[in-house]
Each structure stands twice: as structure tokens, then as C-alpha cells.
Amino acid sequence: MTQQSTLAPPVATEAGSVQVRNVVKRYGTATAVAGVNLDVRSGEFLSLLGPSGCGKTTLLRMIAGFEEPDEGDIVLAGSSVVGVPPHKRPVNTVFQAYALFPHMSVAENVAYGLRQRRTSRAEIGARVTEALDLVQMGTFATRNPKMLSGGQQQRVALARAIVNRPKVLLLDEPMSALDRKLREEMQLELKLLQRRLGITFVFVTHDQAEALSMSDRIVVMLDGRVQQVGTAEDIYTNPATSFVAGFIGKQNFIAGTVAGNGRLVTADGEIAAADADAAPAGSAVLAAVRAESITVSTVRPDTDVNVVKAAVGAVSFLGETIQYQLTTGSGHELLARVPPLHGELLPAGSTVWCSWAPAHVQVFPNPHPSTGGQ
Amino acid sequence: MHGNNPLKVLAPADAVPWISRRALLGGFGVVGLSIAASAGLSGCGRSQGFAASAVPNGEVGNQLNVYSWGDYEDPEDIADFEATGVRVQLDSFGSNEELIAKLAATRGTSGYDVIVPTGVYIPQMAANGLLQPLEHALIPNMANLDPEYLDQAWDPGNKYSLPKAWGTTGYVYDTRIIKRELTSWQDFLDAASKEAAGKTAVLEDSWEVVAIYLAAKHHDMNTEDPTLLDAAEDYLVNTLAKNIRAFNSTIVSTGIPQGTFALMQAFNGDARQGMLSSSDPERWKFVFPTPTANLWMDNWAVATGTQHPDAAYAFINHMLTPEAALREVQYIGYHTGAKGLKEAALADKMELPDLVFPPHDVLDRLKSAVLNEAQERRVQILNRMESKAGA
Amino acid sequence: MSKLSRNSVGVAALAFPTWAYLAFFFIIPVALVLWYSFGFKPDLFTAHDNSVLSLDRYFETADPTFLSTFWNTLQIAGVGTLICLLIGVPFAYWLAVKVPSRWRALLLALVLVPFWTNFLVRTLGWQILLAPEGFLSDALQTMHLTTGPLSILYTRAAVQLGVVYNYLPLMVMPLFVAMDRAGASLREASRDLGANRWRTLWQVTLPLAAPGIASGCLLVFIPLMGDYITASVLGGAQGNMVGQLVANQFNSAQNWALGSAMAVVLMIFILLTVAIVGAVILAVRAVLRHNRRVVMDRTDIESAVIEEAAA
């Protein structure tokens, strides 16, 4: 059986492109989506990432056709779909709670979309078999979906969507119900599947690790607006705002003012930063240092910048890293994640030195200068 | 004896006693009795094992339980009696069968003191010990009753009962629809198949319905002659039934004001009630049909096992005063059998008195229903009519 | 005593409230009615006697009035249930799917408004409304919608109208609950997969509401078969229902044996009707399932038979 040939060809055509233009959606007085612009390329794996309530689901539902935008336009494969009912849009959705039909078997669930298109019985049989094989659920075809595990249900939901060969597949947190191990497995499978089918995926998640590992590009949203669009690396290394920086990875923010000589003045002394002079001298800024970028040692490192003395608070073992909660001389809290050093933990209460390279410091305008950052 | 229970008991009585003041005056509505069975009863020793009645001792006490037809006494008369210090508990039944079954099942412990059975049931009730012989000395107002209504065939010498109310059967018609004058049962049958076809109501009472035909043809309404009953069945089932819109003993009191029927077989008092609540009483005409019709009577009686005999006699005595009688006839619309009641009512400007006090020539031609061996056949005829009309 | 049977005694004891409830409120009354139906009415003075047992009361029920009334009742109940269903399904759908949730509680309360008054009183209300001299008749005549007074009271049509009015809430409630529970997400999934509203209704909403439809139909049909008030108040020669006959035997005629036999026949017929209708529905469902099945070109699927058994 050649899945490659019967499912969508792995060609990136305009057919799978989505354009979201100045879309606004309000619920009463609350604005769920506040003017979003987005260009999804055909065949791309795009993740929508953001905190709860930021408008991800709403945006997805507008693309699927369950909600209509109050303003703006949505274009699928070159033509506007505003006002087109969901059953006439060339997109399929994998719902957060799967929404499998409980009165149908697994195979009947998968066949549902094909039957709406009056596909012949023989073709339905062939395509359902193929789709179920693709998600490795072929042997469960006659089961009732209620009798499947969460991961199995999710794969059926995926098969039910891809069997229709949509141009665009919308996935709304499809893995939120899975345990961590299963989720990691599924992430990999999903990514491989997407590559193989060449379908455009718009994938909603609020798990940043998931977004980083799977996506071609990531859209970070906050309060109904797009904060940044970029590749995983872009977002990680060059966050556009302090929010994006804080959302991806574990950040330490230190409030300070720009000194003008490549340094920032903070309560714990001066901090050298590679792009410290991007902001005018004297302006209030936040210096962001990732927890992974901080080195912790019991002896003072041989450098005179970016060294702070701190007391060890809580110590947690996270598997590949150890997380130290540290309190600096000024009372500021820092988090550091370091590889286990000879398997030894630093005891709580001991005094240590924290240091980091100037290249690992990012500087953002301080959105709340009076509070001294976060 | 169960195996050949001779009566099918399917002619349902009225099931809605709340609509009418007087549900089933005719008394044969339900015919839930087996003639053969009840005939053999007197020998069954049914009167044994009854709770003893208390003996009157001149102390009226403070409680009396009355079991009567629904809304069949003027509340003012009850209130007047209660003013003497006796609390009256008034319960109602919907058929003589219900009354009898309750009294028989409780064997004197029903708690009821005064009851109101229909005349034709009294011999069997008395024979089975359900009734307490009356002490006439304790009911001096008996003297107010017109002797014409005393000493009836079912209770010679009024040993167990005294008249409470009597009535007769006739019919009402809508003069807007039936423009000619109707006077006889034959006219009723004629109008039912012409102007009033599909707008006719009859009582749900086998004796009364069969009597329409028998009286129309000048036969004995109580006949047991099978050929006459066959002829009655033929006409009633094949000709009359399809014109009937309702078999219902209570419908006249609402049917007249609602204008639902053009022709209704009815008891005189119920018809009067309906006409009084009509916005246009002139439109309706009640007929005491020729050549004859049923005369029935309900009676005061005292139940075996009574624990308040003095109160019971005092109550019956109270209801027989001329004042109470006048109020009763106004309230229920049926003659109570009191002397000079017609004159008193006319003096009091009672409305539609002709329906309550038929002229003497009418009274003379009325006959009482008899419960006889042909009752089963009558029930069968009504059943067949109902199934024909309902098909 | 083995461990197992001791355990099962324990379970039976734990379930005491359940079977006590069933015994007191169902088994004992039904058993009594059954027992009385084999007796007879010995005389005017006794409601029933079981000293000699026979099936004679059942033969008495095979009377033309009883049978024709029975047939009438079945028709009224069947048509009434159907009309309730035809009104109830769109209404419940509208309520569960279209109406904004903040209005739902209010509308549901309005559906139940008739239940705030006594059954008899609201039926009598229809008697007044439908009377030829009544308000509706006058209104229709002044609007020249009818010539002559309204002639519906004391016909079967009036009974039919009355039962639909009286029993509709019993249909709407379970239907609403079932449709509401089926949930918006499954309807959206169906739309997403290319089904329009109509097909979504037939393929998703109604099949999922099937238990609610079934319980609504039973809730309407069974009490309707035994109803006698509506027919007494609104029906005439043509609107008789068998419940009137049973009630008359118990209340007026005081023949509990015959009344019980009628009640038993009624119960049996209700059960039979429900069983037949149920069988037809199951057959239709099997056909629909068969049409929907997916024939897959492979052999390693779990045995369908095992799956069916497990389901």
C-alpha cells in the first residue's frame, strides 16, 4: 500500500495557504481577537502559542467557520471564506476533546466525512483503511470510540480529519489530554505525518516545548494580538518583547537603567549586555537572563562583570537539570538551571556565585518601570 | 355464582361528579349489581356481624357525619344546623354502588350517620342490614312532608327512609335549531335524527336510554319482554346511536351555557341549572315528554352502626323544616317533597319554577324505574350503542 | 455457605432500599390488581371476592364497548404521542441548539407553566375555550374564519387536542435534555466534516437524542393510555378512553374484579405496543447501521462479533 500516492501529494501549492487580515472578534464588550494578521504558507506547520484566554481557539474557530469575524477577512487558497458555512470550507479540525461520535464505530467515525461527499462504498473502505493504518489504528476499526484510550481517540480524530484530504488541518490542543510520555510520542508522529502529507497544519497549544519541537513557525499571542511570528530559534533567541522572552523558557528579569557604556545599572551592581545600548541612556529597562544561562559555583569565577553573590534557597531536581532558587544581596530572586555537577547538589543556605555571559543578556524596555519589573 | 354473573358492568356512570350538582339521580347509571346475586343475598346472613348502632339517648353531641351526593345540600342549611353545636362532616359519593360498597365493606364502622340512597336500592340495603330503622318520634317535622311522596313501594310505611328530593327525566332543546314544538319521546327520536343529528346527548344510563324508545312506542318502560327489547336495540343501535354526540349524565348543566348540543336528555333539576347559567334562557325549552317518564326519589336514611343517632335525627328533622325545604329546592333545583313547597317557592319568586313543579297531569303519568331481570339486557344495549357511536 | 454466596447476600442487603421501593410501589400494587382480576363481584354490597378464582372477568372485558373504546384509546394515544413528537422535536432542537443559553431556563419554565395548575382545571379550561359559545368560537366568527359556531367540543379532535396540550411538556423535557447533552461540539464536528445542518440533525443530533426520544414517547404514551380525565371532560361519544371504563369500575360501579381485569388487559396491551414499536425501531436501526457500515479491505481487524458482545 502506498500511502504517499493516495493521500495528498507532498507538494506545497497555494491550495493550503491561509491569510488572516485584520481580524477582530468581540464577545459583548470583551475582545477575544483584536486585529490579527497572519500568513500561513501552504504545507507549513504553524503553531499558535499563548496563555489561556489569549484568543487562540477563537482564531481557529473563525478559520473553520464556527464563528464569523466582526472585522477583517480570512482567505483560504486565495479566496475569502467569510460567510461560507463550515461544511463548505476546505479545512478540517481536530478538536480539543476529539468530539468522536459515540454512536458510531471507529471506522464509521472516520468514514463520516467521506459519506457526506457521497463517496462510493468501495472508495470509503479503501480510504478509511488507509487513514486508520496511517495512525496505526487499523485493528480498532470496529470498536466503539468510548472504549479507546485518550491517545487512541486522538489518533482516530486525526484519521477522521485527514481522510478527507483537507488543504488545511486545524488542531486545537489535540494533546492536552495525554500524559507526558504519550504526548511526546504523538508529537513526533504528528510531525512525521504532516511532513508526509504536506498538509498545512495550524496547531494550537499553550505548551511552549510542544510548539518549539514541532513547528516550522510559531505565532505567540497575548490578549488577542500577535506578539511575534518566527521560527522556534528566532523566538527563542530573539524574542521581540519581554512577554515573548518570558513565555519561552524560564527567564530571570532584572530591572535596571541604561548606563550608556554597554552596561546596565541594577540593584545588584552593573550588568554587561551585548545589546545594552539599543535603548537610550537613562531609560528604564528589563534585563532578561535565561535560567539555563546562569552558572552557579561555590568559588568566585574569574570575571568582573555579571557576577552576583547569592544564597541558595529551594533546590529541585528536574531530571536533566537541577533548579536552584537563589536570593541576591538586594533580595532579588533568581532561578538557575544547571547540569548536575558530579551528581552533587549544593545545600540550601550555602553561599554561591552566579554568573552569565553578556551575550546571554537580552534587554527590553520596562513596561512597568515603577514596579521595577516583574 | 361468579361464573354466571349475569350483568356486564360496562355502562359507565358519570366520572365527573364535580361538574354537576347532582350526578346520577336516575340511579341505574352504573348497574354494578347482579340481580341474581343480590336476590339470593338476604339469606346469606349479611346482616350478621355488623357493629351495633348507638341507642338514641337525647344527647345530640357535637359531631355528625353525612354521606351524600356531591353538592346536594345548601351550605346555609348545614351552617344553620351547625349553629346548634354539631359539627357536620359532609362527604360525597358518585353512585349508589359506591355508597353501598363502602357501607357493606366497613360493616357498620364507616362512621357515617346520615346517608342518601336512591329509592329503588332501599329494599336490598335494608334486607342486608345497612339501614337503621327510623324512630319517627324523633323526626316530628315528618309532618311537613306531602303524603303523596310517603309510603312508596320501595319502603312501605317509611320504615327506613324519608324523601329528600325527587325528580323526573325529560329533555331540553335549542329553539334556534329546532324550530318546531317538541312534546313526546317520539319527537325526541325524530329531532335527534333530523335537526339535532350529531348534536344530541343522552344520559349515560341504560334504563333511561332504553326508556326513550319504549316510552316513545307506548310500551312499559320496565318491560322484560325480549321482543320489545330486541326492537329497542335495533332502533337505538342502528338509528339513534350515530346521531349521538355524548353519553353523559352531567353534561346538561355545562352543555346549555356552552351551546354544545341542540337536544339533551336530562333530569329536570339539572336542565334548570343549565338554563339558569345560560346567557339566554329563553332559547332553551325543557319538555316533560309524553306519554311517560321516570320518577325517582333520593331519601334520607340512617346507616347501621351510627354513633350519633340523636344528631342524625336532629339533622333530618332540621332539613324537613319549611325554611330548609325552600332553601334546598332553590339550591339543588329538585322538589324535596315538602307540603306547600310550590306555593312557598312561587311566593319567593323562584326562577323557572315549572321545571321543578310539573303540573299535575305530568305527575300523574310518571312511573318509577324498577330494577328487574332485564337490566343486563339494557346494559348490553347501551354498550352496543356506545360502541356504535364511538366507532 | 461459600464466600461467593455470602457476598451476594451482602449485595442484596445493600440494595435493600432499591428493592423495597420497587416492592412497595410497583410489585405489590400490580400483584394485587392481578389477584383481584381473578375474583368477582359477588353482590351489590361487596367490591370484590377472591374465594373462587376464574378468568371470567377477562372474558367480560372482551365486550364490544371495551374493545372499541380500547381501539379509540390506542388511536388517541398513538396519534397524541406522534403529534407531541412532531412538535417536541423541533421545539427541543430549537431550545437546545438555537436559543442563547441565558433564555433557556426561562423558556423551559414556560413549557412547564401548565403544570403549575391542576390537570383537571386546565382541561376544564379547554372545555370553556372550545365551547361553541366560547371565546375562541366568537373570535373565529368575528374574524370570519369560520361560518357558524365552533363544533369541536365533545369530539375526538377535542380529546386529541387536550392530550397533546396536557402531555407535551413530558415530551419536550427529555428531548431537550437529550439534545442538550449531545452537545455543540459533536454538531460542530459534523459540520466540519462536511455535513450541512439538516444532515447533522439526522446523522448526529437525532441518533444521539434517541434515548430521550424513546423516554419522551414512553412518558407520553403510557400515562396517556390510562388517562381518563381528558376524555371525560373533552370527549363525547367518540372520544372515549379505556381509562374511563377502569375508573368507573373502581369508583362508581365498585366492581374491583372487573376493573382489575381491565387494568391488566390495558397493561398488557401497553407492554405489547411498546414492545412492537421497540422491535420496529430496532429493525430500522439495524438497517441504518447496515447502510452506514464500512467495508474494509483487510483481515486483521478485531473480530466484530467480540466487539458487539463487549459493547
Ligand SMILES: Nc1ncnc2c1ncn2[C@@H]1O[C@H](COP(=O)(O)OP(=O)(O)OP(=O)(O)O)[C@@H](O)[C@H]1O
Ligand atoms: N462564546 C464566547 N462568549 C464570550 N466570550 C468568549 C467566548 N468564547 C471565548 N470567549 C472569550 O474570548 C477570549 C478568548 O478565548 P479563547 O477560547 O479563544 O482562548 P484560548 O486562547 O483558546 O484559551 P485556552 O488556552 O484556555 O483554550 C477569552 O477571554 C474568552 O473568555
Ligand SMILES: [Mg+2]
Ligand atoms: Mg482554547
